[in-house]
Amino acid sequence: MSTQGRPQRIAVYPGSFDPLTNGHLDIARRAARLFDTLVISVYAFPEKNVLFTVEERLDLWHKVIADEHLPNVRIDMFTGLLTDHVRALDGQVIVRGLRSHNDFDVEFNQALMYHKLAPEIEIVCLFTNLEQLFISSSLLKEVTRLGGKVDDMLPPVVIQALQEKFGK
Numbered sequence: 001m002s003t004q005g006r007p008q009r010i011a012v013y014p015g016s017f018d019p020l021t022n023g024h025l026d027i028a029r030r031a032a033r034l035f036d037t038l039v040i041s042v043y044a045f046p047e048k049n050v051l052f053t054v055e056e057r058l059d060l061w062h063k064v065i066a067d068e069h070l071p072n073v074r075i076d077m078f079t080g081l082l083t084d085h086v087r088a089l090d091g092q093v094i095v096r097g098l099r100s101h102n103d104f105d106v107e108f109n110q111a112l113m114y115h116k117l118a119p120e121i122e123i124v125c126l127f128t129n130l131e132q133l134f135i136s137s138s139l140l141k142e143v144t145r146l147g148g149k150v151d152d153m154l155p156p157v158v159i160q161a162l163q164e165k166f167g168k
Contacts, residue, residue, distance in 0.1 A: 011035040011093040011124065012086045014078070016046040017057050019158045021140060023132035025064060027097040030126055032070050039089055040065070042077045051141055051165055063157045083118035094121060099128045099136075 013031055017024055017040075032038045040061055044054040052060070054077055061075045078085035086094060094114060096107050104125075111123040128135075135153050144150055144162040151159065 008036045008090075009034075009093070010037045010039065010089060010091040011095050012039045012041050012082075012089060012091045013095040014041045014043060014082050014085075016043050016048065016050060016137075017061065018046070018048075018050040018052050018137050019057065019141070019162065020060055020064060020155070021132070021135050021137055021158070022153055022155065023097065023099070023128050023135045025068070025155060026129055026132060027095065027126050028065075028073065029068065029070065031095045031124075032073050034124075035093065035095075036072060038070075038073045038095070039091065040073060040075050041082075041085060042075070043082075044077050044079045052161070056161065060155075060158055060161060064155045067155070067157075081117065083114055083121060086121050087118065092120070092122060094123050096123060096125045097128055098125050099133055 011031055011034070013028055015024065028038065028040055042054060042057045042061065050057075058075055058077055065073050065075060076089070082094065096111075098104055098107060107125060114121060114123055132153070140150050140153055141162065144159070145166045154162070
């Protein structure tokens with residue numbers, strides 16, 4: 001119980017975060033204001049090829065959140081069904097970010113499955129800010145690999161990690 005006598009509102013923000021971007025960070029900041037606890041949950045084994053190991057992705061989040069001074073944010077990882085992970089954390093909400101109508105289509109179908117698997121868990125979608133509308137992890141990896149400037153789209157620690165991965 002919280003000090004106000006109501007249960008803690010725990011939200012989980014899942015993703016592969018390979019790597020995390022300023023768009024991801026913006027969603028995390030905003031969700032942290034809405035809930036008592038936000039758990040950023042890194043999916044360990046996404047079907048897509050990842051550049052960073054799960055340990056590296058967790059470490060990047062830890063560093064970024066420490067710089068942000070968000071005391072109600074925790075970092076975790078998961079490997080199985082998201083709904084099982086949220087239940088294990090006593091979470092009530094899954095937070096998702098939406099950039100475009102394509103994201104909406106994907107998230108809508110996932111939300112229906114989440115609701116079927118765990119009707120007690122709510123899905124909250126936050127729309128991205130306009131300045132991050134076009135940002136995607138895969139696009140930023142490619143731009144960095146080719147030597148492009150991404151300073152305003154990624155946290156500094158992530159830029160450094162990407163440059164190290166690409167030997168720059």
